Amino acid sequence: MAASTHDNPxxxxxxxxxxxxxxxxxxxxxxxxxxxCRETITVSMGPQHPSTHGVFRAxxxxxxxxxxxxxxxIGNLHRGVEKLAEYRTYHQFIPVxxxxxxxxxxxxxxxYCEAVEKLMGVEVPPRARYIRTLAHxxxxxANHLLWxxxxxxxxxAQTFFLITFRDREYILDLFEMLCGARLTHSYxxxxxxxxxxxxxxxxxxxxxxDFMPKRLVEYENLIKSNRIFLKRTVGVGIFTSEDxxxxxxxxxxxxxxxxxxxxxxxxxYAAYDEVDFEVAVEYNADVYDRxxxxxxxxxESCSIVRQCLDKMPEGEYxxxxxxxxLPLKKNVMSDAASMVQDFVHVFHxxxxxxxxxxxxxxxxKGEMGVYIxxxxxxxxxxxxLATPTFYHCQAVPPLFEGETLADSVGIFxxxxxxxxxxxR
Amino acid sequence: xxxxxxxxxxxVLFLAVGVGMVPFLIYFERKFAGFFQTRVGPTYAGPGGVLxxxxxxxxxxxxxxxxxxxxxxPIFRLAPYILFVPPFIAMTLIPFGPxxxxxxxxxxxxxxxxxxxGLIMFLALSSIAVYGVVLGGWSSNNRWSLLGSLRSGAxxxxxxxxxxxxxxxxxxxxxxxSLVDIVNQQAGNFWDWFWLPQLVxxxxxxxxxxAELNRGPFDLPEAEQELVAGYMTEYTGMRWGMYMMGEYVxxxxxxxxxxxxxxxxxxxxxxxxxxxxxxxxxIGKVLAIIFLLMWIRWTVPRYRYNQxxxxxxxxxxxxxxxxxxxxxxxxSVI
Numbered sequence: 001m002a003a004s005t006h007d008n009p010x011x012x013x014x015x016x017x018x019x020x021x022x023x024x025x026x027x028x029x030x031x032x033x034x035x036x037c038r039e040t041i042t043v044s045m046g047p048q049h050p051s052t053h054g055v056f057r058a059x060x061x062x063x064x065x066x067x068x069x070x071x072x073x074i075g076n077l078h079r080g081v082e083k084l085a086e087y088r089t090y091h092q093f094i095p096v097x098x099x100x101x102x103x104x105x106x107x108x109x110x111x112y113c114e115a116v117e118k119l120m121g122v123e124v125p126p127r128a129r130y131i132r133t134l135a136h137x138x139x140x141x142a143n144h145l146l147w148x149x150x151x152x153x154x155x156x157a158q159t160f161f162l163i164t165f166r167d168r169e170y171i172l173d174l175f176e177m178l179c180g181a182r183l184t185h186s187y188x189x190x191x192x193x194x195x196x197x198x199x200x201x202x203x204x205x206x207x208x209x210d211f212m213p214k215r216l217v218e219y220e221n222l223i224k225s226n227r228i229f230l231k232r233t234v235g236v237g238i239f240t241s242e243d244x245x246x247x248x249x250x251x252x253x254x255x256x257x258x259x260x261x262x263x264x265x266x267x268x269y270a271a272y273d274e275v276d277f278e279v280a281v282e283y284n285a286d287v288y289d290r291x292x293x294x295x296x297x298x299x300e301s302c303s304i305v306r307q308c309l310d311k312m313p314e315g316e317y318x319x320x321x322x323x324x325x326l327p328l329k330k331n332v333m334s335d336a337a338s339m340v341q342d343f344v345h346v347f348h349x350x351x352x353x354x355x356x357x358x359x360x361x362x363x364x365k366g367e368m369g370v371y372i373x374x375x376x377x378x379x380x381x382x383x384x385l386a387t388p389t390f391y392h393c394q395a396v397p398p399l400f401e402g403e404t405l406a407d408s409v410g411i412f413x414x415x416x417x418x419x420x421x422x423x424r
Numbered sequence: 425x426x427x428x429x430x431x432x433x434x435x436v437l438f439l440a441v442g443v444g445m446v447p448f449l450i451y452f453e454r455k456f457a458g459f460f461q462t463r464v465g466p467t468y469a470g471p472g473g474v475l476x477x478x479x480x481x482x483x484x485x486x487x488x489x490x491x492x493x494x495x496x497x498p499i500f501r502l503a504p505y506i507l508f509v510p511p512f513i514a515m516t517l518i519p520f521g522p523x524x525x526x527x528x529x530x531x532x533x534x535x536x537x538x539x540x541x542g543l544i545m546f547l548a549l550s551s552i553a554v555y556g557v558v559l560g561g562w563s564s565n566n567r568w569s570l571l572g573s574l575r576s577g578a579x580x581x582x583x584x585x586x587x588x589x590x591x592x593x594x595x596x597x598x599x600x601x602s603l604v605d606i607v608n609q610q611a612g613n614f615w616d617w618f619w620l621p622q623l624v625x626x627x628x629x630x631x632x633x634x635a636e637l638n639r640g641p642f643d644l645p646e647a648e649q650e651l652v653a654g655y656m657t658e659y660t661g662m663r664w665g666m667y668m669m670g671e672y673v674x675x676x677x678x679x680x681x682x683x684x685x686x687x688x689x690x691x692x693x694x695x696x697x698x699x700x701x702x703x704x705x706x707i708g709k710v711l712a713i714i715f716l717l718m719w720i721r722w723t724v725p726r727y728r729y730n731q732x733x734x735x736x737x738x739x740x741x742x743x744x745x746x747x748x749x750x751x752x753x754x755x756s757v758i
Contacts, residue, residue, distance in 0.1 A: 043567045049652060062571075065729050156640060156726025162461035228641055228725045405571070406650050406728045 017258070017283045020240060027238040027285075031402030034068045047076045051154050051409045054419030058396055065404045072396040077423035085383035089349030090116050090190060091326060093383070098184035100387060101421035104143040106135045106175070107363035109188035114269050115359035115370035116190050120324045120352055125316040126271070128192035133271040134205075134308040135178065135187060137301040141212060142171040143364035144294045144301075147416050148219065151291070154413040155232050160222065167215050170208045177201055189326060190350065191319030202309055209302040216295055223291070233288035237411035239399060240285050247395035250388055251366030252293045253415045257285035263362035275307045287414040323351045349378020365389060365416045389421035426530060434536050435516070442515050446672045447477035453672075453718050460722045480665075487661035492564065495658060499563035504659070504666035507556025510549040511673040517542045518680045519604045520690050521702035534690070534702065535604055542603040543595065546681055547588060550636060553674065554580040557638070557645060560667070561655030572654025575729060576645035579635055582736030587632035589744035590625040593751035594618050594685055607689035614693040619686040624747040626686045628740050633678045635732070638671065640721035644729055675714055683709035 018026065046057035055076035061069040081100065085093050097112045098105040110132055117124060124132075149164035172182040177198050179187040187193055223229050239249065241257040254261055262279040264272040280296030282289035319325045326345050327338035354376040360369040366388025375381040392415045399415070400408045451466065451474055458465025466473030491497055521534025539545050554576060561573025597618060598606045610617045619626045635642040646654035656667050683689060687709050690702030727735070 041567055041570075043571075051650070064574075065571075152725060156643070157724055158457070158640075159461045159722050162463060166462060226724065228727060231731055232725060232728060404728060404730065406644075406726070409650050 020242065023238060023240045023257075023285055024242075026235065027240060030235055030238055032066045032404075034063070034066065034402050039063070040068050045408075046073075051413065052419075053150070053413065053417050056393060056412075056417065056419050056422070058400070060400070060405070060408070062405060065406070067400045067403055067405060067408055070397045070400040070408075072393050074390065074393050075423050077419045079424070081424040082383055082385060085380050087379065089345075089378045090352065090380070091345060091350065093380075094188065094190075095184065095186045098186050099420055100385065100424065101363065101365060101389070101418050102183060103146055103418050104139040104364045105183065106139045106185045106187050107143075107361070107368070109186060110136050110270070111359070111361045111363055111368045111370055113188045113190055114361055115357055115372055118359050119355065119357040119372055119374060120190070120350065122191045122319055122321050122324050124192055124270075125319055126313045127196075127315045128317045128319070129271040130308050130312050131193050131197060131317060132188060133275065134305050134312075135175070135185075135193070136270065137304045137308070138171050138174055138205075140301045140364045141209075141298050141305075142168045143416075144298050145171070147294060147364075147413075148291070151410070151413045152223070152229070154409045155229065157229070160219075164219070167212070170211070174201070174205055174208060177204065189318060191321055191325035192317050194318075194329075196317045197312070202312075205305065205309060209305045212302050213299055216298060220295060230288070232407070232410060233286065233291065233414075235284075235286050235288075236407050237287045237399065237403065237414060238285050239395075239415075243395075243398060247398060248391040249366070249395055249415060250391070251362070251364070251416065252280070252297060253290055253392070254366070255280055256282045256289040256293045258283040263360055263367055267360070269359075269361055271308065271311075274311070275304050277304050277307075287410055290414045290416075325350070352376060352378065360386070363388065365418070365421065366392070385424055387421045387424065389417045389419065390424075392417050393422045430527075430530065430532050431536065438515055438536060439512065442512055442673055442676060443669075445676055446669050447481065448474070449672045449675065449714065450477040450480070450668075452714075456715065456718045457722050460719070484662050484665040489663065490658075490660045492566075492658050494565045496563035496565065499559050500658075501663070503556050503560035503563060504663045504670065505556070506559065507553050508666045508670040508673070510553045511670065511677045514546050514549040514677045515673075515680070517546055517603055518677070518684055518689075518706075519607050520706050522690075523604060533604075538604050539602060541601045543591065543601045543606070543685075546603075547584075547591075550674075550678075551580070551584060553670070556667075556670070557655050560659070561645075564655070564658035566658050568652045569655050569657045572645045572651045572657070575651075576638065576655060578729075579638075579642065579644060579732060579736075582733055583632045583635040583740075586628055586736055586740035586744045587636065589741065589748055590628035590632065591685070593625040593744075593747045594622050596748075596751050596755050597621060603684050603689075607684055607691065610688045610691060612691075613695055614688065617686060617688040617691075622686065622747070622751070624743060625751075628744050628747070629686070630682060632736075632740065633682060634717065634720065635736070637674055637678055637717070639675070639717055641724045641726050642732060643721075643726060644732060675717060676710060679710040679713035679717070680706065682713055 040061040040063050043060050043062060044057065045060050046052040047055035057073040057076060059071040059073070060067050079099070081096055084096055088096070094109055094112065097108040100108045145164045145168040149161035152160040175185055175187070176182050178201070179185050179195060239253065239257060241254070241259045243249070244254045244257050244259065250261070258281060260279050260281050265279055277300045280293045280300060282292050318328060322341045327341040331338035332342045333339070352374045354374055356371070356373040358369060358371045360367050368388060369386035371384040371386070372380050373382040395415070396412065399411050403411060454476065455465040466476035469475040469479045491500055516536035517539060519535040523533045525532050525534055557576040558573045561569040561576065595601060598609045600606060600609070638645050646656060651657070656664055659667060683706060690706040692698045692700060692705055
């Protein structure tokens with residue numbers, strides 16, 4: 001099974017595409033029946049458990065190794081982010097969004113800025129749109145690399161994590177060039193991005209995205225030729241498209257269930273309608289297919305980054321819109337109008353029309369929705385973030401029921417969670 | 425009298441080697457892990473970090489010795505010893521040179537205990553060690569520990585049988601249960617050793633030994649990602665350290681047993697190399713096997729509980745039986 005894919009990892013293991021009914025049947029078979037009266041023990045998995053990806057906690061009722069019932073507890077990392085937004089101007093909230101999904105913080109900045117721009121009606125210059133697309137895809141690569149390492153570590157292989165972590169460093173280096181920060185980027189601004197592409201970025205970035213697919217081949221060889229990995233993932237944790245719809249599971253896990261839903265294609269933002277890419281879809285809805293989808297996505301992301309670099313338009317990287325957008329930092333000390341603009345935005349905040357807006361973008365973990373209700377003031381009246389991890393965590397009971405304790409860890413990891421994202 | 429002196433000297437030497445190897449094995453494990461993971465491992469303590477394990481041990485010794493209020497105190501305190509002591513006893517069974525070597529005019533056997541049923545003794549001792557795990561997990565009164573010890577018990581039962589049966593083929597060929605005799609039967613070059621005719625038995629024994637040692641990919645009783653630390657969750661300080669050390673001593677013993685049973689024990693791989701003393705070859709073989717064990721641990725993911733059972737009962741047990749019957753038939757025909 002594994003040997004045939006060794007030479008050409010682009011070709012996934014050929015499996016006939018199952019129908020929804022077949023998948024349901026497979027799901028039923030792959031899980032142990034949990035009905036009936038049995039004696040169970042209750043264990044508290046988390047918040048200090050090593051593989052809950054942060055401070056997630058679930059109470060599990062175990063019948064031996066089988067999980068009979070799971071009760072997730074969300075909110076151990078609650079920091080009141082949505083309330084914080086009501087006390088900050090629209091500009092000041094951007095660094096807070098970094099702390100949501102800190103693995104892919106640019107995606108968070110981006111999602112927030114897209115929503116605010118829609119509310120304000122700011123036109124983002126083309127160069128900024130391309131830079132955002134590029135940075136967003138780099139984030140996606142970094143996120144999926146980290147996911148892969150952690151996921152394989154959840155299954156018990158310690159070494160793989162270090163390998164993907166090392167390759168993620170190259171992406172972080174690129175971000176360091178872009179904005180000076182490696183983890184909490186705060187790179188997006190309302191109306192554009194904070195800095196232009198630095199010198200030499202083009203070459204360095206091309207190097208990384210040319211090198212990354214080669215590394216992927218290596219990962220895939222390591223994983224696809226590993227019988228234990230296949231045994232632990234193929235046909236495990238099946239979650240059909242129906243279940244995903246019921247529990248609002250989005251992103252790669254939904255696409256692994258055969259649903260071709262990707263907001264980058266369906267509701268394009270930034271420059272996604274100007275670049276050419278395919279939506280990665282797999283059909284078996286198991287843990288293994290979630291891995292395949294993510295690997296395809298990383299390849300697509302590399303291609304998108306390359307296209308963005310090729311097509312990168314000249315021009316402004318921040319919109320010239322004095323009412324809504326901060327001035328260019330370099331002009332603040334030399335240009336009177338910019339200085340006034342800076343004062344107004346820092347001390348008062350941007351001028352916002354009354355109204356409400358909802359904008360969803362495809363962040364690496366799924367669909368991230370931002371809802372803003374404005375009363376016309378410089379601060380949001382109410383801001384709500386529909387972050388993917390929150391929904392992934394609420395789906396824990398149906399994901400875990402009837403699975404073994406050992407698999408629950410892998411399944412929970414496979415839908416991709418980061419608790420900063422869930423507990424706002 | 426002089427025999428007794430030699431016996432004491434041998435025992436002290438063996439104990440010293442056994443205990444003394446542990447810090448270095450931990451150091452090697454960390455260095456190898458670093459090597460496999462493209463990092464450097466410990467570097468600060470001593471030249472190249474060799475003193476790291478001693479520093480760790482000093483830290484563990486200085487830690488508070490906690491017994492949880494809800495634990496079953498006496499058993500909780502006893503359990504690490506049950507795991508820690510048997511490997512040292514098993515170590516006495518391993519021959520590390522020929523019998524009757526001439527030292528200062530005295531004939532000395534290069535083994536501490538030459539039992540007629542040495543192999544049975546080894547199996548018995550390795551079975552006792554699992555009590556340390558099961559009792560430790562049970563007496564901690566923690567549910568993760570309990571799950572870990574349950575897994576350990578089940579794993580033990582399913583692997584011990586295949587392990588024992590895989591040895592029977594080798595016993596038929598050697599015609600003895602004494603480890604000294606088994607090594608003597610393997611005289612000659614490396615293709616005369618038992619690993620070649622008993623390839624199936626050797627493979628089963630090797631894999632079962634990994635399961636016996638609770639090392640990856642069969643480290644289910646202490647599966648960090650699933651059970652926090654399994655049966656060791658409630659242990660702190662040197663009691664935890666004893667579990668760790670016991671694991672490494674077992675590793676030395678099991679590797680030495682594998683080397684003795686299937687890889688010619690203290691014998692040189694080629695007869696022309698026989699001038700090099702036997703214990704050097706034995707230590708070399710043990711280190712090579714330990715390296716292999718570390719390699720496996722740091723490379724592969726972990727099996728799931730039921731998959732492990734499947735391998736034990738549905739693959740290894742029938743294979744070991746077939747191997748046993750085939751060996752019996754071939755030996756009786758030839």
